[in-house]
Amino acid sequence: MPEPILRLEAVGKHFGGVVVLEDVSFDVRAGSRHALIGPNGAGKTTLFNVISGVFPPDEGRVLLDGLDLAGVPSRRRIGMGMARSFQNIRLMPHLSVVENVMLGQHARPGLLRKLKPVGLLPKSRERDEALEVLDRFGLDAYRGQVVANLPYGIRKKIEVVRALMAEPRLLLLDEPAAGLNSTETAALRDFLMEVSARGVTLLVVEHDMPFVNSLCEHVTVMNFGRRIYDGPAAGAREDEAVLDAYLGTHHKKGASDAA
């Protein structure tokens, strides 16, 4: 069994008296497409914030390639191979599309590279690389535009492309399909399949179940800050606790009890 790329060990987080995460443990296998699902308020985004280092866990450990991330500042994690997108699009509103994407290259090593006047040179490896990726994902037409003026679906994709620019091994995506229409969702799935085929591990928070089922082979389900299921995607559909969380405690007894 290969070493998991990401391991959560009994992670807990509370804000004041409110317990948001409690004893959350699971592994994300390298190269897998792993979904993290659960009703609103289950603690999924909080867990993403703990993993990416926005705030530390109050209990437990987060391990990347077996290395405890406690004390590793959030800005160093992208250089260790972990990049993420955000539930509400967080592109830089005053930067152009290609500049936003090139920001994803920032974590790459090399001080000299940071002093290269990329914006003044007619051609550079950094820009070419960003343009090539934009082209590959059909975003070429928008490259010079300021992102604030672009449609939602396009911005959503650009955010994923930006995260990819960091050449991550683990990509955390927070509701990538939210707000997309069915055509865009299908295109996003194909896009993520291609990303996965290149060896990038995906951990995806998502509400769109058909999207999850068509993309991910492994699912972790959370409810009220706890992990209630962790296993193959197919198994989640029959799991008692998962059905309870989504459909309510009396889903089996139905209307006869209520009457």
Add this chain to the structure above:
Amino acid sequence: MSGYMAGVLAILGINVIFAYGIYLTAAAGQLNLGGAGFQAIGAYAAAILSVELGFGIVSTIVLATLAGALIGFLIAFPILRTRGVYMVLATFAFAEVVVGIILNSDTLGGAMGMIMFDYIETPAVLWTAAGVVAFVFYLMSTPIGLAMRAVHDDEPVADLMGVNNRAIQVAAFASGGALAGLSGALYAFYFGFVEVQYFNAFLSIFVLLYVLIGGTQTAWGPLIGAAFFTLIPEALRIGEDWRFLIFGVLIVLMMIVRPEGIVTRDAIDRIVARLMPGDRRA
């Protein structure tokens, strides 16, 4: 070139350098309302180094610039603990402290000011300004410049992209202090006299206006803003009595019509698209 024209151009050069000093912090998302303090540090450092210690003009200007950088670096740490309007007030207070120290110091001439022995001419100021403009355009085109603008737009996300926000902000304050100090040293050598009354709150407000009215989105902003603020009042000299009223109305109009500054990225994109149809800027 007439003496009057040379004088206006020299002031323009000094103001452009000064504006870029404030722009560098603004580009990284911090408003510095203490510009006059940094410029005073450069001017008085030049006066002491040149008059009291006998340094040459070039070495004095270099050292005065470094003095601005050092103070900018040191002051960045306490000031970056504040946010938003409190940061504006903290920088403003810093400038007042600098002026207060100078006013109460006999070594620095107190309210009497200091007379310079050496002087520089307009071309020296303009060449230096050209060098500063080139430097800022270069800096803003690098990944570091990109990181500065990212910090301006969204600090938490910049952090997750691997940007060291604190280092960028401190560097912006230090390099901004350097340029403001440089402008002060040039001012001292050009006018041959430094007096603390010149470095007042209005100066800090005006230089911040150069930057905000010019626009903080691109390196063109401070250049256009400083030119606007330096040249329009001169052009309005014809109607001497109404000059400041007209100028004030112009500023208010600018704020209404172009709240993000005269030069914005959209404006540049549109101009480029018109000049070079078919070439989509990236």
